[in-house]
Amino acid sequence: MVNVVFLHPDLGIGGAERLVVDAALALRRRGCGVQIWTAHHDPERCFSESRAGPGGLRVVCVGDWLPRSLLGRCHALCAYVRMLFVAWYLIFLSGVEFEVVFCDQVSACIPLLKLCRRAKRVLFYCHFPDQLLTRRLTPLKRLYRLPLDWLEEYTTGLADLVVVNSKFTAGVFQRTFKSLSHLEPDVLYPSLNFAAFDAEPTAVADPVPPGKEFVFLSINRFERKKNLRLALEALHGLRGRLTGADWEKVHLVMAGGYDRRVPENVEHYEELREMAGELHLSDSVTFVRSFSDQEKISLLRRSTCVLYTPSNEHFGIVPLEAMYTRCPVIAVNSGGPLESVIDRVTGFLAQPSPNCFAAAMEEFVRTPDLRAKMGEAGRNRVLKTFSTDAFAEQLYQYVCKLTQ
Numbered sequence: 001m002v003n004v005v006f007l008h009p010d011l012g013i014g015g016a017e018r019l020v021v022d023a024a025l026a027l028r029r030r031g032c033g034v035q036i037w038t039a040h041h042d043p044e045r046c047f048s049e050s051r052a053g054p055g056g057l058r059v060v061c062v063g064d065w066l067p068r069s070l071l072g073r074c075h076a077l078c079a080y081v082r083m084l085f086v087a088w089y090l091i092f093l094s095g096v097e098f099e100v101v102f103c104d105q106v107s108a109c110i111p112l113l114k115l116c117r118r119a120k121r122v123l124f125y126c127h128f129p130d131q132l133l134t135r136r137l138t139p140l141k142r143l144y145r146l147p148l149d150w151l152e153e154y155t156t157g158l159a160d161l162v163v164v165n166s167k168f169t170a171g172v173f174q175r176t177f178k179s180l181s182h183l184e185p186d187v188l189y190p191s192l193n194f195a196a197f198d199a200e201p202t203a204v205a206d207p208v209p210p211g212k213e214f215v216f217l218s219i220n221r222f223e224r225k226k227n228l229r230l231a232l233e234a235l236h237g238l239r240g241r242l243t244g245a246d247w248e249k250v251h252l253v254m255a256g257g258y259d260r261r262v263p264e265n266v267e268h269y270e271e272l273r274e275m276a277g278e279l280h281l282s283d284s285v286t287f288v289r290s291f292s293d294q295e296k297i298s299l300l301r302r303s304t305c306v307l308y309t310p311s312n313e314h315f316g317i318v319p320l321e322a323m324y325t326r327c328p329v330i331a332v333n334s335g336g337p338l339e340s341v342i343d344r345v346t347g348f349l350a351q352p353s354p355n356c357f358a359a360a361m362e363e364f365v366r367t368p369d370l371r372a373k374m375g376e377a378g379r380n381r382v383l384k385t386f387s388t389d390a391f392a393e394q395l396y397q398y399v400c401k402l403t404q
Helices: 015-029 075-092 139-156 167-176 194-198 229-239 263-278 293-302 318-324 354-366 370-385 388-403
Strands: 003-008 033-038 059-061 100-104 121-126 161-164 214-219 250-256 285-289 305-308 329-332 347-350
Touching (some): 003 015, 015 388, 121 388, 161 167, 161 388, 194 293, 214 354, 250 293, 263 285, 305 318, 329 354, 347 354
Parallel strands (some): 003 033, 121 161, 214 305, 305 329
16 A cells, blocks of 8 residues: 655645645545645635545644744745645654655645655645746845745756646746756646535525526635636626616625635625625625535536636636536636636636626526536536546556656
């Protein structure tokens, strides 16, 4: 049996966290010993499979006492320090035996894994280069990021195997990490835990007011880079395209990951609520924070379509979840959705403008049977291209390759 340890900085709720949990479950089904080590894990805000209990994954949390930021700044530096501590604790204090490490998001801990008595084999999963996720508006910020950017590139190159989540990210990886031009990362598309979506639905409260026939759903963390304002602006544009009677049947649900420890989550949530009021949309929008898995599945099943608003998204797990539940997707025509959504077949790929999104939304109102047609096509696409079995097999072969 191969023992695999997953190293992840914050095991909360998000696309990266969903992939880590699904990868751990996939390897466990293949007979591997699996543990997830992290610097933060809140049982009240995590995926159900990572909670303690029958069938749950073993999650070990160390180093949460270390700061997440310094006076609201230096988040990347603190994340590096926290993950270095997790790796150090795992190697020198835990006594845990393992052969392979699945590491993602923070590569700075990889050198420590090579200091073991028997150097560990490391698979690094690159969701997206970290250095491209922050803006450098001041000389001080550019100076601060300079050594971190170098460290990210250097330590990523120390991994025994690098994989990415999409062809789009593979291209960005090669353009960003110039010194790693000799590496050609494999693409391991994220998959879904089909069992969770196929389970008998649990009764949950419906946040949508009665009488709403066309429900548009946005699922994303309350972060400004997710461009959630586009969903509100598109809804405002849709109102001008519909009769009063049709408009009364329309509703938007904005559901997102929300962590009170993250100032941006708190601030942006309030910004969006204020924007809805300014656009006179308050009665047509419901905000849902930190929903459960069952609440998410329930929303996907009853929605007309999902609005996926980020531009140049690395991959995006939400379109897969939507399509598997037979819910079409309107997504920005860039990044990962170009590989998951087929335009005018499983949904619409649109320019990130309110007018383009509103036009696509109008099609669902004008053609009510479009949801069923595109929904079926979307489910078939996920089953064919993004199946759990294909994901598990590819990942297991990587682990076998590393242990040969």
